[in-house]
Amino acid sequence: MADRYLRFTGTAPGRFLTRRLGLPQPAPLHRWSPQRPSLDGDLLHLTAGRSDLDLAPVLSRTGLGTGGERPAAVVLDATGVRDVDGLAGVHAALHPVVRSVANSGRIVVLGSPLDPADHHQAAVQQALEGFVRSLGKEIGRGRTVNLVRLAADAGAAESTLRFLLSPRSAYVSGQVIEVGAAGQGSGVDWERPLAGRTALVTGGARGIGEAVAEALARDGARVVVLDTPQAVDDARRVAEHLGGSVLALDITTEDAGERIAAELPDGLDVLIHNAGITRDRRLVNMPTERWSSVLDVNLASVLRTTDALLKAGTLKRGGRIVATASIAGLAGNAGQTNYGASKAGVVGLVRSLAPRALAEHGVTVNAVAPGFIETKMTAAVPLLIREAGRRMNSLAQGGLPADVAETTAWLAHPASGAVNGQVVRVCGQSLLGA
Numbered sequence: 194m195a196d197r198y199l200r201f202t203g204t205a206p207g208r209f210l211t212r213r214l215g216l217p218q219p220a221p222l223h224r225w226s227p228q229r230p231s232l233d234g235d236l237l238h239l240t241a242g243r244s245d246l247d248l249a250p251v252l253s254r255t256g257l258g259t260g261g262e263r264p265a266a267v268v269l270d271a272t273g274v275r276d277v278d279g280l281a282g283v284h285a286a287l288h289p290v291v292r293s294v295a296n297s298g299r300i301v302v303l304g305s306p307l308d309p310a311d312h313h314q315a316a317v318q319q320a321l322e323g324f325v326r327s328l329g330k331e332i333g334r335g336r337t338v339n340l341v342r343l344a345a346d347a348g349a350a351e352s353t354l355r356f357l358l359s360p361r362s363a364y365v366s367g368q369v370i371e372v373g374a375a376g377q378g379s380g381v382d383w384e385r386p387l388a389g390r391t392a393l394v395t396g397g398a399r400g401i402g403e404a405v406a407e408a409l410a411r412d413g414a415r416v417v418v419l420d421t422p423q424a425v426d427d428a429r430r431v432a433e434h435l436g437g438s439v440l441a442l443d444i445t446t447e448d449a450g451e452r453i454a455a456e457l458p459d460g461l462d463v464l465i466h467n468a469g470i471t472r473d474r475r476l477v478n479m480p481t482e483r484w485s486s487v488l489d490v491n492l493a494s495v496l497r498t499t500d501a502l503l504k505a506g507t508l509k510r511g512g513r514i515v516a517t518a519s520i521a522g523l524a525g526n527a528g529q530t531n532y533g534a535s536k537a538g539v540v541g542l543v544r545s546l547a548p549r550a551l552a553e554h555g556v557t558v559n560a561v562a563p564g565f566i567e568t569k570m571t572a573a574v575p576l577l578i579r580e581a582g583r584r585m586n587s588l589a590q591g592g593l594p595a596d597v598a599e600t601t602a603w604l605a606h607p608a609s610g611a612v613n614g615q616v617v618r619v620c621g622q623s624l625l626g627a
């Protein structure tokens with residue numbers, strides 16, 4: 194599983210050689226750890242044109258200092274840009290500072306929703322998307338660039354800004370995240386935001402699901418690790434380590450939702466649909482069984498359990514659903530018509546259900562779409578394909594389960610109520626489907 198190339202390019206001769214040969218230059222990423230929970234450097238707050246947004250209070254609570262020579266985080270407020278002249282302000286603001294942004298630094302551009310009544314505003318706000326995605330591809334040195342489209346006041350985006358301006362978002366780049374108007378609620382405990390809450394993670398016995406369970410437990414949640422009866426030993430190991438509990442259940446069981454509801458009489462705050470399988474074959478060679486098993490685990494069971502838990506009222510108001518899509522569901526992948534269909538289905542589910550679930554149940558529905566993540570699943574991929582998967586993204590390396598877990602934890606956060614119906618790729622800005 195080890196990325197030897199990344200280790201090699203971290204040495205002086207490795208760096209010299211790969212640069213001379215024009216090979217990818219992955220930088221070691223600064224990820225969250227209790228020892229290094231914040232970015233190493235200051236925050237620079239810039240504005241393009243005129244803006245009415247009161248960002249300063251939110252930014253001051255990120256804990257990042259201001260005024261340094263080498264900012265680790267740059268926030269550009271471009272919410273007020275309404276015409277092409279205004280876009281010049283984006284260039285003028287970032288052109289002089291981009292070189293000085295620290296390694297593993299962050300650039301976050303804030304934009305506004307596209308105005309259907311003003312095609313000039315819509316054009317330049319959409320232009321920000323192309324700008325951010327292009328800068329993400331050229332900036333290098335483990336630095337990321339993301340766009341947040343803000344429909345309301347800055348307070349609604351606090352959890353999102355804290356996430357994007359921290360080491361937790363190390364593998365999230367080139368993303369456009371829409372933040373709506375819902376309030377964040379007062380009295381958020383930013384250290385243990387999920388204290389007193391219950392989270393259920395399907396497929397939590399290993400891989401990405403295990404990392405998600407760990408992150409949610411770290412954030413204070415009581416975690417229920419759901420996995421198949423065959424994986425019960427691993428599930429128990431994870432649950433014991435986190436002080437949680439186990440639910441041995443095949444998620445494709447017809448009444449899985451009802452069984453979960455019966456298991457959680459006090460209700461559920463966070464539902465993570467992570468269980469997933471692959472059964473790759475090109476369509477010409479794909480037997481019905483391979484098609485249906487993937488659709489059943491990855492999509493039908495997600496639909497069934499979601500419906501059952503909303504209907505039973507198990508998911509509490511203020512609850513969160515995070516489903517796991519994949520870049521294969523966005524870009525398509527040869528040999529994965531079944532998997533790509535199932536993961537695209539998850540995206541459709543999220544986009545359709547999100548507004549209704551929020552209006553009717555007070556529950557947000559979002560998806561994470563991982564790219565190449567270093568797990569047992571991807572370690573089994575043949576070397577050349579694995580190398581291509583790892584390098585074909587702006588950060589030139591694979592992600593870790595923890596990267597998906599941190600993104601999930603942000604979406605599950607009680608203060609993320611204004612983030613709804615989003616599909617956030619955790620892919621280092623993969624070139625696939627970009």
Ligand code: NAI
Pocket residue numbers: 395396397398399400401402419420421424442443444445467468469470490517518519520562563564565566567568569570571
């Ligand atoms: P994994 O194979 O390591 O873990 C999946 C877990 O789900 C296992 O513990 C398995 O027992 C459980 N599971 C499978 N079928 C189940 C069922 N019917 N009922 C209950 N549990 C079941 O997979 P990994 O890599 O951790 O992936 C997790 C999720 O992330 C999946 O949805 C996968 O499609 C998605 N994903 C993974 C990527 C990667 O690069 N590893 C990339 C994109 C998406």
